[in-house]
Amino acid sequence: MIKIWTDGSCLGNPGRGGWAFIASDGEKTVERSGGDKDTTNNRMELMAVIRALSAVKSREVEINIDSQYVQRGMQVWIKNWKKNNWRTADKKPVKNQDLWQELDAVAQAKEIKWVWVRGHNGDAMNERADELARDAATSL
Numbered sequence: 001m002i003k004i005w006t007d008g009s010c011l012g013n014p015g016r017g018g019w020a021f022i023a024s025d026g027e028k029t030v031e032r033s034g035g036d037k038d039t040t041n042n043r044m045e046l047m048a049v050i051r052a053l054s055a056v057k058s059r060e061v062e063i064n065i066d067s068q069y070v071q072r073g074m075q076v077w078i079k080n081w082k083k084n085n086w087r088t089a090d091k092k093p094v095k096n097q098d099l100w101q102e103l104d105a106v107a108q109a110k111e112i113k114w115v116w117v118r119g120h121n122g123d124a125m126n127e128r129a130d131e132l133a134r135d136a137a138t139s140l
Contacts, residue, residue: 002058005117005125006065008044009133017044018136020129021052030055031128035136044133045070046099053106060111066119066126070103075114078104 003024010017017040020033032051036044045067053061065071078100081087086094086101094100117126 001060001062001113002056003062004052004056004064005123005129006045006048006052006063006067006070007119007126007129007133008041008046008048008067009130009137010039010041010044011137014038014040016137016140017041018133018138018140019044019048019051020132020136021048021055022125022129022132023052023056024125025058031132033132033136035133035140037140040096042067042069043096043099044137046096046103048129048133050099050103050106053103053110053112059109060113062113062115064115064117064123064126066117066130068116071114071116073100074103074107074112 004021006021008019016037018035023030049070081094086097088094117123
C-alpha cells in the first residue's frame with residue numbers, strides 16, 4: 001500500500017494557488033507540486049489528490065488529507081451528485097465539477113482508504129505537503 005499526503009494552498013481565494021503530494025511505499029518517497037495563477041483553495045485540494053492518484057501505480061492507497069471538502073465529497077456526496085446529473089441537493093450545479101469528474105475517474109482504478117488529518121497540527125508529512133503547496137503558489 002502506498003501512503004499519500006496531499007494539500008492545496010491559495011494566496012487569496014481566488015488567487016495564486018499550489019497543490020502538493022507526498023507518496024511513500026515505506027522505502028521510497030516522492031514529492032510533487034504545481035500551481036495555477038488564478039484558482040481557489042478547493043480546486044488546489046482536488047488537484048493534489050488527482051495528481052497523486054495519477055502518479056502512483058499501486059492500486060491500494062491511503063490518502064492522508066486535511067480537506068474535509070475532498071474527503072466528504074468522495075465518501076459521501078459524489079454518489080448523489082452523479083445520480084442527480086452533477087447537481088447538489090438544492091439543485092445547484094456542483095462547484096468544481098470538472099475536477100470532481102476527473103478525480104472520480106482516476107479514483108475508479110484504486111482502492112482508497114481516506115484518513116482525515118487535522119491541518120497545522122504537527123503531522124510532519126501533512127506539514128511538508130502544506131509547505132510544498134505554499135511554495136508552489138508563491139513561486140508563480
